[in-house]
Amino acid sequence: MTLLALETSCDETSAAVVRDGVVLSTIVSSQIEMHAEYGGVVPELAAREHLRNFQPVVRAALSEAGVGVEQLNAVAATQGPGLPTALLVGFKAGQGIAFALNKPFIGIHHHEAHLYSPWIERGGDALVANYSNFQPNVSLIVSGGHTMLVHVEAMLKHRVLGGTIDDAAGECFDKTGKLMGLAYPAGPIIDRLAEQGNPAAHNFPRPLLNDSSDDFSFSGLKTSVRYFIRDHPALLDDVKCVNDLCASVQAAIVDVLVKKTIRAAKRLGVRCVTASGGVTCNRALRSALDAACQKSNLKLRLAEKSLCTDNAAMIGILAEQKLRLGEAATSVDADIAPGMQLA
Ligand code: KG4
Numbered sequence: 001m002t003l004l005a006l007e008t009s010c011d012e013t014s015a016a017v018v019r020d021g022v023v024l025s026t027i028v029s030s031q032i033e034m035h036a037e038y039g040g041v042v043p044e045l046a047a048r049e050h051l052r053n054f055q056p057v058v059r060a061a062l063s064e065a066g067v068g069v070e071q072l073n074a075v076a077a078t079q080g081p082g083l084p085t086a087l088l089v090g091f092k093a094g095q096g097i098a099f100a101l102n103k104p105f106i107g108i109h110h111h112e113a114h115l116y117s118p119w120i121e122r123g124g125d126a127l128v129a130n131y132s133n134f135q136p137n138v139s140l141i142v143s144g145g146h147t148m149l150v151h152v153e154a155m156l157k158h159r160v161l162g163g164t165i166d167d168a169a170g171e172c173f174d175k176t177g178k179l180m181g182l183a184y185p186a187g188p189i190i191d192r193l194a195e196q197g198n199p200a201a202h203n204f205p206r207p208l209l210n211d212s213s214d215d216f217s218f219s220g221l222k223t224s225v226r227y228f229i230r231d232h233p234a235l236l237d238d239v240k241c242v243n244d245l246c247a248s249v250q251a252a253i254v255d256v257l258v259k260k261t262i263r264a265a266k267r268l269g270v271r272c273v274t275a276s277g278g279v280t281c282n283r284a285l286r287s288a289l290d291a292a293c294q295k296s297n298l299k300l301r302l303a304e305k306s307l308c309t310d311n312a313a314m315i316g317i318l319a320e321q322k323l324r325l326g327e328a329a330t331s332v333d334a335d336i337a338p339g340m341q342l343a
């Protein structure tokens with residue numbers, strides 16, 4: 001099966017061509033620099049940029065894969081959740097392409113695609129889905145818009161355990177970074193600066209760490225950093241102090257994410273933990289998850305760094321899997337679902 005996949009739920013315009021579990025091409029055009037000026041994603045600008053980028057990105061994906069449209073057997077696109085005007089671009093275009101080719105169209109839940117992205121491995125130059133070692137797991141999805149824990153009970157069978165009740169973890173990185181005067185998105189910058197800092201320099205709160213739920217909360221941590229900076233403004237002029245601040249904020253976020261993930265895995269008796277989403281690029285999170293899983297004898301699968309942030313490859317791999325397992329196609333008249341919940 002050769003499938004064209006499209007992803008435009010937020011600020012990445014992405015197209016991928018997938019064939020029999022192999023990612024033949026994946027093109028991602030990020031708008032991050034455009035939105036950096038505004039300190040966050042501006043939905044209307046994102047939609048216009050998707051419209052501008054869509055055709056070149058799809059053409060590049062087809063050409064890099066060496067696939068003509070006539071060779072496509074199906075088309076997939078993100079249906080939700082996401083920014084409505086952004087989703088519309090990829091979803092409606094995908095339906096149009098499928099209709100014109102008279103091929104099945106399949107709408108994909110963005111988070112469901114994240115859940116299975118850790119099973120896409122790098123095999124030589126190619127990214128390949130490998131479900132041979134698939135097992136029930138607890139999956140952490142952690143990005144600028146979402147922070148959630150999901151129990152993946154079996155292939156395509158999952159249950160949301162908890163999520164953030166306020167800010168997402170990526171949002172906490174970005175907003176605390178802004179308080180420190182760092183550019184948007186601050187997550188990768190904090191990751192870099194924290195490497196030179198002392199994570200024990202400041203003891204910031206670990207919200208809901210000892211709460212029995214699988215929910216997260218990061219707004220209190222952000223507020224605590226705000227008051228800390230208000231009371232010690234001179235620290236921002238000292239490179240070492242900024243590095244310590246970054247390392248301490250990062251340690252608080254990572255601590256909560258890792259401990260709650262491991263606790264859920266142990267409670268549910270799964271032997272495997274997976275993680276994906278933009279914040280999974282964070283090196284401290286990757287190594288802390290690795291250490292915690294080793295200590296608890298859990299298998300860890302982290303999404304490839306290139307697949308942590310939003311991409312159409314994960315949409316295509318999941319869509320192909322769904323079609324292969326007999327899931328019904330989505331109508332070419334179906335609507336986007338910006339508030340779609342993970343079932
Ligand atoms: O998944 P993503 O590309 O977009 C959505 O939010 O859906 O994630 C972007 C988020 C931003 O908040 C960004 O700061 C964060 O992921 N991020 C990181 C790192 N790389 C990206 N946060 C911490 N450390 C990183 N290395």
Ligand code: ZN
Pocket residue numbers: 110114143277278309310
């Ligand atoms: Zn995402």
